[in-house]
Every structure is written in structure tokens, then in C-alpha cells.
Amino acid sequence: MTSQTRETPTPDQIRRAPKVLLHDHLDGGLRPGTIVELAHDQGYDHLPETDPDKLGIWFREAADSGSLERYLETFAHTCAVMQTKEALKRVAAECAEDLAEDGVVYAEVRYAPEQHLEKGLTLEEVVEAVNEGFREGERRAKANGHRIRVGALLTAMRHAARALEIAELANRYRDEGVVGFDIAGAEAGYPPTRHLDAFEYLKRENNHFTIHAGEAFGLPSIWQALQWCGADRLGHGVRIIDDITVADDGSVRLGRLAAYVRDKRIPLEMCPTSNLQTGAASSYAEHPIGLLRRLHFRATVNTDNRLMSGTSMSREFELLTEAFGYTLDDIQWFTVNAMKSAFIPFDERLAMINDVIKPGYAELKSEWLFKQTASTSTSTGKRP
Template sequence: MTTQDPGARPGEALIRALPKVLLHDHLDGGLRPQTVLELADAAGHTLPTDDAESLAVWFRDAADSGSLVRYIETFQHTIAVMQTADNLARVAREAVLDLAADGVVYAELRWAPEQHQAGALSLPAAVEAVQAGIDDGIAAAAADRHIIRVGQLVGAMRQGDRWQELAELAVAYRNRGVVGFDIAGPEAGFPPSRHLTVWRYLAEYDMPATVHAGEAAGLDSIAQAVHLGQADRLGHGARIIDDIAFADQTDGGAAELGRLAHWIRDHQIPLELCPVSNLQTGTAESIATHPITRLKELDFAVTLNTDNRLMSRTSMTHEMKLLVDEAGWTLDDLADVTVTAAWSAFMHHDERRDLVEQVVLPGFQKVEGALV
């Protein structure tokens, strides 16, 4: 996409109107604070505070530690209220509605069903409950004239050692809402090499996979994700910047790519970058210096994502506005990452093409018309 003014920078209202594609959003990290309060009260779960605004602030501040491990600890409260089919369906439905209201036209919601069995809910029942919520949310959004398509990414927790079981679950539900597989959780100490047979199994069944890598851990984590895990996308992947030497970090000077960085770029492996979350976990120091901008300039397959909307108190509109305000992004930059995300979605090629040509590009052209 090329605007008549390549430097055009949309304001918040126009950014909110843009069509957005979201590939990296955790179901258990995007609850409404009021929903957490209500479900916790019904379940008898104690929260750090007892009103929605204070709870929203607590989640953000607790996640704002600079540590991925500490960030992950905040999920004990959201997971605690997602242990029944009804609660899972409600959370999924509200997630779809919130994303649709933010202009998201395609999303993949990732979660780890193994964390939602404290109430004896079976893995299949959990997946079906989430799908019911997604379907209800899509229908309700459509009634409000918001068209959105949403798929599930079934994940396994790295430390849980149930990878094979969850991979089989993903394959079993691939035509019933599940679009791919993921591993998440503590990155250091739990590499893809831990369960090599899982990746061969997924490949045998042609199941797309994304792997959290290059967030808390570095280049070896990324290398294992793409070479051993056969990852179609990288969850985060920001640390690939460590394999690039810049002549000048401040003015877009020449860059020398290392062997792994070349591999990632040559194969156009999509990076699911999440700027606000990355600041919280210490992966980046500021929006202005976040690797997303330099990686995009170097033609890596960059996508923009929210990660955990509750913990980061963010949205796709918020992520985009920060990049416009603090990193100098233009409408063209936002269009580039959105189109890249659409072409990287876990669906068939013709469906991706339709998403790009019939939804994303027309939506950006409409906003472009409002700028000129």
C-alpha cells in the first residue's frame, strides 16, 4: 500500500477504524477486569483488590516487573476463574466482542487447555466450551455489524510435559475451530528439543505450529524453534535482533545479519511481535527502540500483536498508536504489518488472499481517503 502522503500519521480515531489482524493474543490474558471480579466471587477465589479499575491497574503493575517469570505469575488469577465450561465460554465470547470492537477482523486466540482442568473438565470439553464462546461472540459481533473471524491455537505449557497429548488434541479439533498448535510458558530450560516426537507428529498431520521463542531466551531458543520445532511462526522472536550488527543504532545505518537472522529473513518466518508486553518483560527498553521497527525496515516478516490485553492494558489500537507516536510509524507501516499478518494467518491460501484483498486493503484505503 502506498499513500499519497507516505508520511501520513493517523490519529487514534482513524487507527481504531483500521482493520486489524491479530495472531498472538492469549485467551487467559485478555479477560475484562469486571469479569474476573464476578467469576472470582462466584468461585470463592481471592483477588488482590475488589473493584474493576483497581484490578486492571494491579494486573498491569504486577506484570510490569521486567521479568517474564513474574509476568507469568499474574495468570494465577485469570486461570483460577476459567475452570468451568460456562466460564470458558463467557471469557471467549467477551474476547471476541472486545477484539471486534477494536477493529480486529481476524484473530487467533491461544490458550493451554491443560491449565483448565481443576474442576475435572476434560480437554475436549474445554476446547468445545471455548469454541462455543467464540461462535457466540462472532454472532453477537455480526449483529452489531462487526465481522470477525477467530480461530483457536491449542497450546501446551513447556514445563507441563503434556506436549504430545495437547498436539493430538489440536489435530483432533483442527476442523472444529482449532487452527494451530503452540508451546508457551517459561522459555529458559524448556526448549523444543525436550519432546522432539511432537514436532514430527504435527508435521505428519500438516498442523501449523507457532513457538514462543526469542522473548526471554535468545538465539538458541529461536534456532530450536525453527529447526527442531519446525515453527511456521515465532511467538515474539524479538531477540533475533541479537544476531544483527548495526553500524549505527540511531539512524538506520547499515546492518550485518548473522546466519540465523539470514535464515529467518530468507524464509520470511513471521515474527509475532508484542511491543507493550516486551517492555514489561524486559525484552525491549522503549517503544521507540523496540526491535520491531528495525526488523521491519530490514524486510523481516513483522506482525504486530497484543500478547495479553489485560496484563499489558493494551489493544491493537493502543499498540498501533504507540508506534505512530513514539516510533514514527505511518499509515503505510501499519498497513505493511497488517497485510503480513493476514498472509501469515493459519488458514488456507485462498482464504488469506480474500482477507487481504476484500477486507484489509479496502479498510486501509478507506482510512487513507480520510487522511488526504
């Protein structure tokens, strides 16, 4: 590690650092004020709070409550106000703006089209509205001096029976802003193998997909996602730690599944704050990402649900920096991992890494070195 990057980065440096986000739910990242306004416009009168500040607190407390019913209720409220084209466009545009403001230069944001049909929209109209919103958000971000590209992941719900239909939808819009497919929902009782027809279809079409696996159900969920379904990435994948043994002397032994995941460079879409809320980790300092980083797994850092977790990419990195002493070099490592794992063409990923991410971190490190040199020169009486 170079000498100029050993110091812990400041919150401002983390915010300005180029970041890449692979696991973020559209219905989990709304602005509280937007929810209140959309609810008023649509006549939705079931919100627990109508003051935006209080509503934001309610969402975070509900997500932290330990009650699955209350946690799921949070999404019932956000989805309820995302049932029209105008609402979907607004939410998607604001999502892109908020991420860009936080220094995210590339993001893949997922949502389940089947959850936005209550007021008569078709699946196609949902996708087109969200895509239009993302493009509008990108334009607004650019006007405000920020650069971001947003791709959509279409999600099918594990408990439903529309996975093949949603996979076909993702393939139909793959050249119009949709970059891949996902399944989400409760792992226990709803294994990914229930949707093999969707995964087989996507593989025949040479399309990309990730699977929520290894968040709550453990190693069998990961094994099925990889070996039966052929997932390109693992949504969360935090329970891969169960196949890693650390001896009292500090030596580490990887089980065959963990070794396979590392050897094959399978990306892990890790969401630290969310993992704490769901009980997949007990604290930031004990989150498996620390060990997985040391063992050079293809770990990435993500937000999952920014509203429910009260988080952002910058906050996730700040918390990890506090827990593990990470530097700008570490944050760049996670960021490059994520960009390598994105569902866009190789040449476009490479261009983002070489033209945006690496220069961005080099500039931050140069600023740090200049300040250190200036401080040393001041203390010795020499001019920098």
C-alpha cells in the same frame, strides 16, 4: 509512499483500520469486571482487589513490577476463574467482542487446555466450550456492526509433559475452530526440543504450529524452534536482533540465522508492550521492530496479554506510530504480513486481504485525502 498517507494516523483511524492479531493469550485478556463476577460466583476469594477498576490497575502494576513471581501470579488469578464451561464460554465470547470492537478482523487466540481442568472438565470439554464462546462472540460482534473471525491455538506448557496429547487434541479439532498448536512457558531450562514428538506428529499431519522463542533466551531458542522443530512462526522472536549488526555508518550486516529468518519469510509475532515488561526491549523507540520493519522481515504486531499489558491492537499501533512515525501504509504492511502468516487456508487469507483489509485501508486513505482537499480548497476559497 503515496502523498496522501504520509501523515500520522489519528487514534480513531487506527481503531477503525482492519487489524490482524496472531499472538494473544485468552487467560491474559479477561475483563476485570468479568474476573470479579466469576470469582464471586465460584467462591474464589483470593483476588487482590474486588473493585474492577482497582483490579485492572493491580494486573498492570504486577506485570510491570519486574518480579517474575508477581507476574505469574496474575495468571493464577485468571486461570482460577476459568475452570467451568460457562466461564470459558463467557471469557471466549467477550474476547471476540473486545477484539472486534477494536477493529480486529481476524485473530488467533491461544490458551492451554491443561490449565482448565481443576474442576473436572476434560480436555475436550475445554476446547468445545472455548470454541462455542468464540462463535458466540463472533455473532455478537456482527450484531453490533463488526466483523471478526477467531481461530484457536492450543498451547502446551513447556515445563509439563502433555505436548503430544495437546498436539493430538489440536489435530482432532482442526476443522472445528482450532487452527494450530503452540508451546509456551519459561524458555530457559525448557527447550522446545523436549517436545519433539509433538512437533514431529504435527508435521506428519500437515498441521500448523508456532513456538514461543527468542523472547528471553535468545538465538539458541530461535535456532532450535526452526531447525530442530520446524516451527511455522516464532512467538515473539524479538531476540533475532542479536544476530544483526548495525555499524557506525548505518550499514547493516545480518548473521546467518537472521538472514535465514528473513529469506524464508518466517513470521515474527512481536508484542511491543509485553516485550518492554519482560525486558526484551528498553523502550518503544528502541524496540527491534523498527529495524526489522526497515529490513523487511516478516514482522507482525500483537498484544500478547491485553489485561496484563493494559493494551489493545490499536494502542500497540498508536505507540509504534509515536515511536517511528508510522503511517497507514505501515500499519497496512504489518496487517497484511499477519494475514499472510495466519494458519487458515491460502484462499481464505487472500480473500481477507483483498476483500476486507485492502478496501478498509483504501477507505481510510480516501477520507484523509478528501479532508486534505477540502482544507486546501477552503484556504484558497475554491470548492472541493
